[in-house]
Amino acid sequence: MGKIAMPEKKTINRAKKAKRAGKSPGTQAGEFVREEIEHIREGKHGARSAKQAIAIGLSKARRAGVDLKPPKKGTVSEKTRKSATQAYKKGQRHEPISPTRSKARVRALKREGRSAVSRQALSRQAHAAAMKRTASDRSASAKQAAKTKGPRKRSAAAKKGARTRARKAR
Numbered sequence: 754m755g756k757i758a759m760p761e762k763k764t765i766n767r768a769k770k771a772k773r774a775g776k777s778p779g780t781q782a783g784e785f786v787r788e789e790i791e792h793i794r795e796g797k798h799g800a801r802s803a804k805q806a807i808a809i810g811l812s813k814a815r816r817a818g819v820d821l822k823p824p825k826k827g828t829v830s831e832k833t834r835k836s837a838t839q840a841y842k843k844g845q846r847h848e849p850i851s852p853t854r855s856k857a858r859v860r861a862l863k864r865e866g867r868s869a870v871s872r873q874a875l876s877r878q879a880h881a882a883a884m885k886r887t888a889s890d891r892s893a894s895a896k897q898a899a900k901t902k903g904p905r906k907r908s909a910a911a912k913k914g915a916r917t918r919a920r921k922a923r
Contacts, residue, residue: 786810
């Protein structure tokens with residue numbers, strides 16, 4: 754039962770692969786978020802909201818040693834910042850995860866619903882997060898992503914973009 758808090762081997766390997774490919778810490782952490790969403794969909798536990806599911810994944814990533822810095826002062830609540838700082842420090846020290854704490858976390862999450870990671874809920878969360886960012890921010894992160902894509906994937910993305918624009922032009 755306490756094993757759930759430990760990230761799966763394949764998730765850690767995917768995050769390491771992303772790091773080797775020069776992807777950002779945020780992208781590496783995305784693997785842990787994906788794992789968390791899978792867990793909720795499989796029914797291992799639930800979450801109160803899409804935001805909570807993402808937060809759990811980010812915390813796991815920090816504890817696993819991903820170099821994802823805690824949010825800056827004033828961007829999130831002090832409680833969230835403190836929690837992220839603790840997880841980050843723990844990950845940098847490579848300390849083991851407490852089985853007692855792990856079990857308590859899972860027991861609490863088992864009482865939560867599973868609809869937090871529905872396509873609709875995740876879409877709503879992504880849209881809300883994107884709207885908080887400026888156009889130049891979004892553009893800069895897209896350019897950064899394109900840099901690490903590689904020629905084949907870049908070509909596929911360009912074709913998809915062209916298809917989308919053609920569809921919207923109709």
